[in-house]
């Protein structure tokens with residue numbers, strides 16, 4: 001059973017790391033961000049270290065995608081700060097991408113008319129990982145390399161989206177709804193692979209997910225957003241043992257102790 005110390009109230013941070021922590025890859029401090037001057041996310045604190053997976057959970061419209069977009073520098077912050085690899089996040093998102101901050105959008109970003117191999121060739125970057133090494137993570141893609149992507153299953157397309165992102169050797173990979181439209185079986189296959197890739201490459205991962213149990217099963221820590229605010233921020237292991245806490249957070253009940 002987890003103790004109350006495992007859980008952070010909505011208005012404070014659970015982060016024990018500091019800005020000088022050399023393993024910290026991305027850090028969000030008290031960020032408020034939104035659209036046209038209207039806040040969609042308020043008071044967000046988060047951090048992720050090399051090899052760690054942070055999962056961002058929450059109901060539709062709770063601010064998950066907005067948080068990811070802020071972390072890659074695509075939105076102007078209304079308050080707070082975001083630091084990646086020891087520097088403030090840049091407003092030029094292509095510069096952040098070159099520094100190893102890679103977003104996999106929920107639209108997957110694969111070209112349906114091109115083959116698997118051509119999609120990978122297009123994504124290949126100088127100085128990045130070679131294509132054979134990403135086939136090692138997803139051997140099924142190698143057997144399908146001449147197939148048009150439009151003919152792949154949703155799970156295979158998502159593998160390709162991940163493989164494309166890995167070619168850039170990201171330091172932090174931000175993934176929006178990896179499992180959108182996938183069967184639970186495909187998700188069960190994909191998420192553990194992501195865990196082993198994070199372990200193997202030591203890239204940090206921020207994963208937005210709707211499959212709560214599967215996400216908590218592979219993550220190190222989790223944040224549940226509700227109406228743009230952090231309802232819970234805790235180690236994933238603590239939330240695995242206290243699913244009621246997660247349910248409560250989805251309904252907007254913030255957690256002051258280990259029992260919701």
Ligand SMILES: Nc1ncnc2c1ncn2[C@@H]1O[C@H](COP(=O)(O)OP(=O)(O)OP(=O)(O)O)[C@@H](O)[C@H]1O
Nearest residue numbers: 035036040041058059060061062063064065066067
């Ligand atoms: N471009 C935009 N302009 C104005 N408001 C927006 C824009 N994008 C999102 N919002 C609003 O910001 C809030 C958070 O949206 P966001 O897309 O971050 O939620 P989400 O948690 O990713 O939801 P979902 O699970 O449906 O993807 C919502 O109220 C949404 O309507």
Ligand SMILES: [Mg+2]
Nearest residue numbers: 064065066176
């Ligand atoms: Mg979203």
